[in-house]
Amino acid sequence: xxxxxxxxxxxxxxxxxxxxxxxxxxxxxxxxxxxxxxxxxxxxxxxxxxxxxxxxxxxxxxxxxxxxxxxxxxxxxxxxxxxxxxxxxxxxxxxxxxxxxxxxxxxxxxxxxxxxxxxxxxxxxxxxxxxxxxxxxxxxxxxxxxxxxxxxxxxxxxxxxxxxxxxxxxxxxxxxxxxxxxxxxxxxxxxxxxxxxxxxxxxxxxxxxxxxxxxxxxxxxxxxxxxxxxxxxxxxxxxxxxxxxxxxxxxxxxxxxxxxxxxxxxxxx
Numbered sequence: 001x002x003x004x005x006x007x008x009x010x011x012x013x014x015x016x017x018x019x020x021x022x023x024x025x026x027x028x029x030x031x032x033x034x035x036x037x038x039x040x041x042x043x044x045x046x047x048x049x050x051x052x053x054x055x056x057x058x059x060x061x062x063x064x065x066x067x068x069x070x071x072x073x074x075x076x077x078x079x080x081x082x083x084x085x086x087x088x089x090x091x092x093x094x095x096x097x098x099x100x101x102x103x104x105x106x107x108x109x110x111x112x113x114x115x116x117x118x119x120x121x122x123x124x125x126x127x128x129x130x131x132x133x134x135x136x137x138x139x140x141x142x143x144x145x146x147x148x149x150x151x152x153x154x155x156x157x158x159x160x161x162x163x164x165x166x167x168x169x170x171x172x173x174x175x176x177x178x179x180x181x182x183x184x185x186x187x188x189x190x191x192x193x194x195x196x197x198x199x200x201x202x203x204x205x206x207x208x209x210x211x212x213x214x215x216x217x218x219x220x221x222x223x224x225x226x227x228x229x230x231x232x233x234x235x236x237x238x239x240x241x242x243x244x245x246x247x248x249x250x251x252x253x254x255x256x257x258x259x260x261x262x263x264x265x266x267x268x269x
Contacts, residue, residue, distance in 0.1 A: 001241040003130050005092050006115045011124050017049075018152040018164040024049060033196045050165045052199040057206040059155035062163060063123040065202065065209050066151055067116070067223040069095075070216065075205035078198075080107060085132060086234035090226040091116050094234055096135060102194075108144040111135050113239065116223060126150030129242035132234075145169065145244045163202065 028035035038047040054062060065071060069082050076082075080098040087093045098109035114127040129146045137143040152164040222229040 001243070003113055003236050003239040003241055005088060005113070005236065006126055008117075011117050011119065011126065014124060014126050014148070014150055014166070015122065015152055018166050028196055030196070031200075033199050035195050047166070047168045048195065049167075050195050050199050051162060052203055053156070053160070053162050054203050054206060055160050057161055057203065058159055059121065059123060059153050059161035061209055062153050062161055062202075062206050063118070063125075064213070064221060064223075065206050066125055066153075067221075068209075068213075071205070071209060071212060074212070075201060075208075077201075080109075084231050085111070085135065087229055087231040088113070088234055088236055089115075090229075091223075093231060094130060094132060094239065098141060106142045107140070109138065109141040110144050110146060111242065112146060112149075121155040123153040124150065130239045131242045132239060143242070145242055163199070165199065 024036035024038050026034065027037050032053055034051045036049045038049070069084065072079065072082060076099075078099045080100060082097045083095065085094040085096060092113065092115040094111065094113050096109065096111055098107060101107050111130055111132050112127040113130045114125065116123070116125045127146060127149050129144070147168045149167040149169075150165075152166075154162045154164075156162055220228060
């Protein structure tokens with residue numbers, strides 16, 4: 001399937017999904033963080049949505065934090081590696097991201113096409129998984145598939161904003177028994193512990209970013225100033241959409257939760 005770079009209609013649809021309450025079930029609401037889940041009709045696709053209000057953080061700062069891969073290495077403790085592969089347009093690129101999964105699951109990685117758009121007082125970033133010929137699946141990772149993932153940042157004034165995060169993933173179905181290849185406890189842990197902690201971690205990173213950025217290339221923001229982008233150009237025709245059914249099935253449905261890992265990695269701080 002050919003890759004389509006998102007247009008204004010795609011961004012508007014993503015924003016609508018973030019703001020809509022229809023069909024979403026609240027799984028967590030505490031300390032300023034709300035997490036919703038939604039199962040799609042196919043029973044193979046799961047959606048997760050989160051929201052946090054970030055006081056004392058400008059919308060522009062939050063937008064910068066989500067873009068700045070150099071700074072991400074300072075605050076994203078679950079990340080193993082991330083880097084930009086190449087650019088498609090002035091507001092679209094392709095990148096790689098890998099992260100540590102809770103034991104005993106295998107670590108995951110993504111290759112995604114990402115696009116972004118400042119829109120009035122809002123900022124949007126959306127991505128989905130693609131195949132890149134030079135970045136095939138790795139032996140020690142499960143290649144994860146994002147059908148749609150992104151952020152909506154809404155300004156609430158001069159020094160406050162709201163962040164939405166929405167992800168729609170294919171959990172890699174086991175075709176023989178039509179049960180998810182991820183165990184139920186993973187979904188529960190993500191909604192109750194991992195997701196809220198991740199949102200708070202982004203918020204804390206935003207509070208520290210202005211001081212950090214002043215000391216690290218303060219004027220370098222290629223996501224805002226395309227002329228600063230030095231990535232090699234990629235032809236969109238060289239990419240195809242990544243789907244789970246074209247990848248090796250890794251069935252982890254029988255794995256048990258390790259309580260010690262839960263306590264050390266997922267408890268809120």
